[in-house]
Amino acid sequence: MPSLDDDGATATAAERRPLLAGLPSEEPAGVPEADNNNSGNAATAEAEADPNPNPDPEGRGPANGGTFTRNLGAVEAFAIVISIVIGSGVFTSPGSIDTNVPSPGAALLVWLVGGVLAWTGASTMAELGTAIPGEGGVQPYLKYIFGDVFGFLAAWTWVVAVMPATLAILSIVFIESIYSAAGVTGEGDKIGHKLLSIVVLVFIGVANSISTKASTRLNNFFVATKFITIAAIVLAGIVVLGIQLANPDRRVGGGDWHRKSWFNYRDSVNPDGSITHWEGLSQWDIFGHLSAALYAALWAYSGWDKAIYVSAELSAPARQLPLAINTSLPSIILCFLTANAAYYILLPWDVVSTTDSVAVTAITRLLGSAFGIVAAIFICLVVAGSLLGNSFVAGRMAVAAANQNWLPRILAVVGRFGVEREVAPVEPGKDESGSDAPINAIILSTVLGAIYILLGNFRALLTFNGLGEYTFFFLTVLGALVLRYREPHLERPYKTFVVIPGIFALVSGVRVISRITPLIDTKALTTLPRRAAYLTLNTPHRRNALSLAELRSLKDQLIKANTSPTTGRTLLLPPFKPSFLSTLEQAHANFTKTHAGTNSEPHPSNQNTPPTQDDYTWLVSARAFAQARANLPSVLVLASHGPVFSSGHDLRELRSLSSTEISETFRLCAQVMSLIRRSPALVVSRIAVR
Numbered sequence: 001m002p003s004l005d006d007d008g009a010t011a012t013a014a015e016r017r018p019l020l021a022g023l024p025s026e027e028p029a030g031v032p033e034a035d036n037n038n039s040g041n042a043a044t045a046e047a048e049a050d051p052n053p054n055p056d057p058e059g060r061g062p063a064n065g066g067t068f069t070r071n072l073g074a075v076e077a078f079a080i081v082i083s084i085v086i087g088s089g090v091f092t093s094p095g096s097i098d099t100n101v102p103s104p105g106a107a108l109l110v111w112l113v114g115g116v117l118a119w120t121g122a123s124t125m126a127e128l129g130t131a132i133p134g135e136g137g138v139q140p141y142l143k144y145i146f147g148d149v150f151g152f153l154a155a156w157t158w159v160v161a162v163m164p165a166t167l168a169i170l171s172i173v174f175i176e177s178i179y180s181a182a183g184v185t186g187e188g189d190k191i192g193h194k195l196l197s198i199v200v201l202v203f204i205g206v207a208n209s210i211s212t213k214a215s216t217r218l219n220n221f222f223v224a225t226k227f228i229t230i231a232a233i234v235l236a237g238i239v240v241l242g243i244q245l246a247n248p249d250r251r252v253g254g255g256d257w258h259r260k261s262w263f264n265y266r267d268s269v270n271p272d273g274s275i276t277h278w279e280g281l282s283q284w285d286i287f288g289h290l291s292a293a294l295y296a297a298l299w300a301y302s303g304w305d306k307a308i309y310v311s312a313e314l315s316a317p318a319r320q321l322p323l324a325i326n327t328s329l330p331s332i333i334l335c336f337l338t339a340n341a342a343y344y345i346l347l348p349w350d351v352v353s354t355t356d357s358v359a360v361t362a363i364t365r366l367l368g369s370a371f372g373i374v375a376a377i378f379i380c381l382v383v384a385g386s387l388l389g390n391s392f393v394a395g396r397m398a399v400a401a402a403n404q405n406w407l408p409r410i411l412a413v414v415g416r417f418g419v420e421r422e423v424a425p426v427e428p429g430k431d432e433s434g435s436d437a438p439i440n441a442i443i444l445s446t447v448l449g450a451i452y453i454l455l456g457n458f459r460a461l462l463t464f465n466g467l468g469e470y471t472f473f474f475l476t477v478l479g480a481l482v483l484r485y486r487e488p489h490l491e492r493p494y495k496t497f498v499v500i501p502g503i504f505a506l507v508s509g510v511r512v513i514s515r516i517t518p519l520i521d522t523k524a525l526t527t528l529p530r531r532a533a534y535l536t537l538n539t540p541h542r543r544n545a546l547s548l549a550e551l552r553s554l555k556d557q558l559i560k561a562n563t564s565p566t567t568g569r570t571l572l573l574p575p576f577k578p579s580f581l582s583t584l585e586q587a588h589a590n591f592t593k594t595h596a597g598t599n600s601e602p603h604p605s606n607q608n609t610p611p612t613q614d615d616y617t618w619l620v621s622a623r624a625f626a627q628a629r630a631n632l633p634s635v636l637v638l639a640s641h642g643p644v645f646s647s648g649h650d651l652r653e654l655r656s657l658s659s660t661e662i663s664e665t666f667r668l669c670a671q672v673m674s675l676i677r678r679s680p681a682l683v684v685s686r687i688a689v690r
Contacts, residue, residue, distance in 0.1 A: 072212070072216070072310055072313040072314050072315065073314065073315060073316075073320055074314075074319075074320035074323045074324045074327075076216050076219075076310075077307045077310060077314060077320060077321065077324035077328075078323075078324045078327055078328045079216065079219050079220050079223045080216075080219060080306055080307065080310060080389055080392065080393070081303065081304065081306055081307050081324060081325070081328035081329070081332075082223045082226065082227075082328055082331065082332065083219050083222050083223050083226070083385045083386065083388065083389040084302075084303030084306045084386055084389035084390055084393070085118075085301060085302070085303040085304055085306075085328070085332050085386075086226040086230070086332060086335065086382065086385075086386070087170070087300075087302075087303070087382060087383055087385070087386035088170075088173050088177070088379065088382065088383050088386070089299055089300025089301070089302065090230070090300055090335070090336050090339055090340075090359075091357065091358060091359040091360075091379050091382070092357065092358070093296045093297065093299065093300040094107070094340055094343055094352060094358045095352060095353050095354065095355055095358055096292075096293070096296045096353075097110055097111070097293045097296045097297060098268065098349075098352045098353040099268050099269075099276070099293075099353040100268075100289040100290065100292045100293035100296070101268070101289070101290065101293050102265045102266065102268070102278040102286070103261070103262060103263050103264060103265060103266060104257075104262050104344045104349060104352075105262035105263035106263065106290075107293070107340065107344075108337060108340060108341060110290070110293045110294055110297050111297055111300075111333075111336050111337055111340055112333065112337060113294065113297070114294055114297030114298050114300070114301055115297075115301060115329065115332065115333035115336060115337075116333070117294075117298065117301075117503070117504060117507055118298065118301040118304040118329060119304070119325075119329040119330070119333070120496075120500045120501070120503050120504040121304060121305065121473060121477060121504045121508070122304045122305060122307070122325045122329055123322075123325060123326070123496045123500055124476075124477050124480050124496055124500060124501040124504060125138075125305050125307075125308045125325070125476070126307075126308070126321050126322040126325045126326075126494050126496075127480060127492060127494055127495055127496050127501075128141045128308075128476070128479075128480055128483075129141075129307075129308045129311050129317065129321050130317065130318045130321060130322065130492065130493040130494045131483075131490055131491065131492045131493070132144045133311065133312075133317060134311070134312070134400070135309070135310075135311065135312030135313075135396060135399070135400040135403075136155065136309070136396070136397050136399075136400025136401060136403075136404075137154075137158060137305065137308055137309045137393075137397055137400075138154050138158075138305075138308075138472050138473070138475075138476045139151045139154050139155045139158075139397075139400055139401065139404070140400075141476050141479060141480075142154050142472065142475060142476060142479065143404075145479035145482060145483055146475070146479060150475065151404065151406070152404075152406050153472075154472045154475075155397070155400070155401035155404070155406045155407070156401070156406065156407075157468045157471075157472065158397050158468075158472075159394070159397055159398045159401055159407065159444070159445070160448065161468055162468045162469055163390065163393070163394035163397060163445055164394070164445055164448035164449040164451075164452055165449075165452050166390050166394075167201055167204075167387065167390055167391060167394065167445060167446070167449035167452075168197075168201070168449045168450075168452035168453045170383055170386055170387040170390065171197040171198070171200045171201040171204075171387060171449065171453060172193075172194075172197050172453065173383050174197070174200050174380060174383045174384060174387060175193055175196045175197045175200065176193075177376060177379055177380040177383055178376075178380055179193075194453050194454060197453050198450045198453055198454075200384075200387070201387070201391075201446055201449050201450060201453070202446060202450075204384070204387050204388050204391050205391055205442050205443070205445070205446035207388065208388065208391050208392050208395065208437060208442055209437050209439045209442050210437065211436055211437055212313070212436050212437060215388070215392050215437070218388060219385065219388055219389060219392070222381065222382070222384065222385025222388060222389075223385065225378065225381045225382060225385060226382050226385060227335075228378070229359075229375075229378040229379065229381075229382055230335045230338070230339050232375075232378075233339050233342050233343075233346075233359055233362070233363070234338045234339060234342050236342060236346060236362070236363065236366060236367075237253075237338075237341065237342025237343075237345040237346055238342075240252055240253035240345050240346060240366070241257075241345055244258060245258075252366075253345055253346050253347075253366065254344065254345060254346055254347045254348045254349065254351070255348065256344070256348055256349040257344055257345045257349075260349070262344075265278045265279055266278075266349070267556075268353055269350050269353050269354055275553060275556045275557060275560065276289070276536075276553075277549050277552060277553050279549065280547065280548075280549025280550065280552070280553065291510075295511065298511070299466065300336065301332070301336075302469075303386070303389070303390070304329060304332075305473070306389065306390075306393050307321060307324050307325050307328070308321065309393045309396050309397060310392075310393070310396060312396075312400075313396075318493040318494070319493075321494075322494040339359075342362070343358050343359070343362055346362035346363075346365070346366055347361065347362050347365065357376075357379075359375055359379060360372050360375050360376050360379065363375040391442065391445065391446070394441070394442070394445035395437065395438040395441040395442040395445060396438065396441075397441075398411045398438065398440075398441035398444055398445065399411060399412050399414060399438045399441050402441070410440055411438075411440050411441045411444060413438070413439075413440050414436060414437070414438050415436045415437070415439075416439065417439045417440065417443075466511075467512065470508045470511050470512050471512050473504075473508050474505060474508040474509050474512055477501045477504045477505045477508065478501075478505045478509075480501045481498070481501050481502065481505065484498060533561060533633040533635075533636055533637070533681075536553070536557065536639050548657065548661060548664065548665045548668070551665060551668035551669060551672055552668060554668075554672045555668055555671055555672055555675065558636075558672065558675040558676065558679060559675070561632065561633055561636055561679070561681055562632065562675075562679055562680065562681065563632075564628065564629070564630075564631075564632065565631055565632075567628075569628075571618065571628055571629055571632070571680060572675070572678040572679065572680070573619075573677075573678040573679070573680055574616060574678070575674075575678065625680075629680060632681065633681050634681055634682070635681055635682050635684060636679065636681050636682065636683045636684070637684055638683065638684070
């Protein structure tokens with residue numbers, strides 16, 4: 001990343017610039033404004049007398065805008081970025097990333113690329129923030145580059161949609177983390193779940209309404225908590241690494257990290273139990289999976305832009321803003337990389353992709369359930385820190401929009417609740433008592449967040465959140481490139497290499513398009529009901545045929561979907577042969593004789609001897625069937641990029657196979673047909689209407 005220009009004169013000039021178009025004049029009431037036709041000497045004298053002249057000569061800004069005290073420094077800006085970015089993503093996203101990459105090494109590369117992309121965006125924002133000082137995030141930049149309409153749209157999108165949706169999602173995640181730590185699912189009390197989430201949101205809003213100093217102090221506590229949590233996970237990985245290297249025969253941690261290659265292809269286990277065979281995928285399918293992994297990584301890095309939202313409160317923004325960004329982002333990237341490397345050391349690699357709480361799972365497997373609860377509590381505090389930081393920023397954005405008359409003026413009031421009223425001037429040497437927080441704006445974001453919590457459609461909120469953010473990120477960074485061409489002599493105390501905004505503009509544009517037109521995974525449009533799972537056909541070409549790799553994948557998926565996670569038995573119906581009728585009749589007779597006069601049910605755990613694959617006692621009653629197939633899907637839905645299903649062979653591929661592979665292809669085809677017939681879970685397909 002480029003370094004900050006060490007030019008004191010340049011920085012001082014930038015710091016003398018006005019914070020926001022339309023800030024109130026420092027002249028006492030009743031003093032008439034200077035005539036625009038005055039002489040140059042008068043204008044010069046006025047500029048020298050007022051170090052913060054009105055930057056809105058056209059008069060479009062408000063007469064009385066809310067202002068903040070310049071009482072933040074680079075350390076506070078650093079802490080705000082850390083507090084917002086290090087949230088639940090680093091503890092929950094590793095599973096979704098691991099599912100979409102062919103190896104753990106590739107997963108770490110995705111985390112690195114995602115961090116570098118976030119850094120490019122933040123670096124570009126720092127350039128704009130020092131060249132076009134203002135408050136409200138991207139609002140002043142879009143207004144300066146493209147006009148009022150774009151600034152207005154960005155303000156409303158962030159204040160009304162993006163930030164309240166973020167607060168709602170984080171509040172829900174906080175309560176879910178508590179439920180997870182307590183071992184409660186929360187499915188039976190959804191109203192209570194939402195009410196508790198609203199209580200958390202209100203509590204955070206009240207905490208941010210006390211004062212800016214109180215918010216930053218509390219934020220510093222959460223930053224320390226985040227670093228302690230990640231340091232504990234990394235330390236656990238280092239300890240396991242040292243123990244394993246000192247005594248290779250001792251089994252501790254996952255073990256795969258020293259037995260397997262970190263970069264060789266390995267089959268990925270998906271959350272629905274299906275298996276992705278990477279060697280059988282086309283280049284386009286691999287690109288689709290890697291794009292999905294990068295999307296998850298960028299979500300984990302969300303919040304990288306938040307330093308610019310408090311630039312109006314920095315005492316020296318031209319120097320402190322780039323410093324905060326160029327120290328916080330590398331620190332976050334290092335934390336994320338080391339934490340994910342520790343996950344792969346602490347857990348078996350096939351477990352990483354199947355859990356949504358990687359950190360809690362890793363600590364629980366290593367140290368026991370008690371330490372797992374402690375880890376869950378620390379993760380709750382991490383989420384609370386992100387919630388506090390986002391609430392802090394949301395209020396500042398509403399104030400900036402109200403100062404531009406894009407929102408009601410009451411939201412621009414700072415330091416008090418309600419409408420602005422005349423206040424006696426503060427005597428020199430005395431501190432003004434009360435709050436300096438944007439209370440009205442915080443109330444607005446809290447109320448909107450509570451409404452989104454009650455609505456409950458969080459999948460749509462997540463999609464709209466990412467789409468809204470990256471649409472304006474793309475426009476802002478594209479605007480930085482436009483400004484390089486349109487105003488090459490614009491004073492830029494901090495300037496990045498031109499390729500940096502170019503890279504981010506390209507990636508953010510692709511991300512927006514991919515969210516509008518999902519090209520990677522068509523089944524992402526459909527959410528399956530409970531006890532249903534996908535049976536995926538990885539067909540790289542739209543041909544009415546099944547390749548050897550697809551047959552292998554289908555067999556593995558069918559066995560996985562019918563294997564009990566508690567007993568390890570593969571529960572299939574008996575073959576459709578007359579000889580098995582006597583076997584079923586004998587099983588029922590034995591059950592009736594053994595359990596006559598009792599209410600007990602046959603279950604593999606109730607048998608004196610271990611059950612065999614030919615033991616069909618789980619079929620003699622509905623209750624025994626339900627117990628045996630607990631946590632297994634009842635319906636398997638075929639999903640494919642090509643034909644829904646076909647039993648034909650890929651003749652083109654058969655010509656290139658060896659005799660052994662040809663035999664395996666025909667054998668697998670028969671096995672897959674048998675597994676589908678004998679699967680207790682119905683295998684169905686979607687109907688495509690053309």
